[in-house]
Amino acid sequence: MGYAVVLGEALVDLSDAECDGRPVFRQAIGGGPLNVAVGVARLGGRAQFVGSLGDDALADRIRVFLGDAGVGLDGAVTVPAATALAVATHSGAEPDFRFYGEPPSYGLLTADDLDVDLVTGADVLYCGSIMLLRPTALAAARRAWSAAGGLRVFDPNVRPRLLDSPAALADLRETVAHFAASAHLVKLSSADAELLYPGEPVEAVAAHLREVGAATVVVTLGPAGALVATAAADLVRVPAPQVRAVDATGAGDSVMAALIAELLLDGAPADPAGWRRRLAFALRVAALVCESPGGAVAMPTRAEVLHRFPHFPHFPH
Numbered sequence: 001m002g003y004a005v006v007l008g009e010a011l012v013d014l015s016d017a018e019c020d021g022r023p024v025f026r027q028a029i030g031g032g033p034l035n036v037a038v039g040v041a042r043l044g045g046r047a048q049f050v051g052s053l054g055d056d057a058l059a060d061r062i063r064v065f066l067g068d069a070g071v072g073l074d075g076a077v078t079v080p081a082a083t084a085l086a087v088a089t090h091s092g093a094e095p096d097f098r099f100y101g102e103p104p105s106y107g108l109l110t111a112d113d114l115d116v117d118l119v120t121g122a123d124v125l126y127c128g129s130i131m132l133l134r135p136t137a138l139a140a141a142r143r144a145w146s147a148a149g150g151l152r153v154f155d156p157n158v159r160p161r162l163l164d165s166p167a168a169l170a171d172l173r174e175t176v177a178h179f180a181a182s183a184h185l186v187k188l189s190s191a192d193a194e195l196l197y198p199g200e201p202v203e204a205v206a207a208h209l210r211e212v213g214a215a216t217v218v219v220t221l222g223p224a225g226a227l228v229a230t231a232a233a234d235l236v237r238v239p240a241p242q243v244r245a246v247d248a249t250g251a252g253d254s255v256m257a258a259l260i261a262e263l264l265l266d267g268a269p270a271d272p273a274g275w276r277r278r279l280a281f282a283l284r285v286a287a288l289v290c291e292s293p294g295g296a297v298a299m300p301t302r303a304e305v306l307h308r309f310p311h312f313p314h315f316p317h
Helices: 032-042 057-068 116-120 135-147 166-180 190-196 202-212 251-266 272-290 302-308
Strands: 003-007 011-019 022-030 046-050 085-089 096-100 124-128 151-155 185-189 217-220 226-230 233-238
Touching (some): 003 032, 003 116, 003 135, 011 057, 022 057, 032 057, 032 124, 124 135, 124 251, 135 166, 151 251, 166 202, 185 190, 190 202, 190 217, 202 217, 202 233, 217 251, 226 272, 233 272
Parallel strands (some): 003 046, 003 124, 011 085, 124 151, 185 217
Antiparallel strands (some): 011 022, 217 226
């Protein structure tokens, strides 16, 4: 089996919690791409995290956490910055994140820092999330995308708090179009779709990204499951299993991780039915993540998914 390069941010999440009846923040290592890398490794794939990490104790914890999870750090660089923090509050279906740290430690990877050989040798390259809002990191991501020797997957993972003007949103929309144009897979949430293309139904957004050039588009719909659009078929909705959700942090990232793990194992599906089966598997991974608190720490193994959903009729491998 080959390996995936996951290029993006790693940071520390601070989430609402309670201790002895008093409000506190629960610290957790996070960042959407970090969650993806850990999820891939937990599902049996090889993953290399590529990004910039700070020079403080929190960054040291991130390195240890990734190492313990089996994620490689050959393409990670250390930068002179405090580790960025993401404070998450939960008042609706999607967590509300506010970010602290300027310059953000995750946004300082440069194009010259990039280990091009590592990227070229990967079977799958993931790019996306909030590091793309930083010009320096965006240049590194664009170089990686151009150098990719394998499948390219993209996830915008939009965070509204970081888009401070209509111009910023327009720039992000242009960035999404750039990556989607040569992506083998684009994954986004319905919330991402609404922010990027206000008022457009998710089916239209998926069709638009396909028209831009993406080979396959997956839109996650929370408890309603997801839809997938491929070159050979109309949009297909895949239902999610019904579970009692405790914490949805990292659920979308786990869908991405599961799809990447399957791409590493078997390559791209040959037909739409193959994508539907893989998406059904990915939604079960996400359901298991939602049953436990925390993002990266909740990523399951294949054995755990099979144990939780033993009657899944088309469970892959």
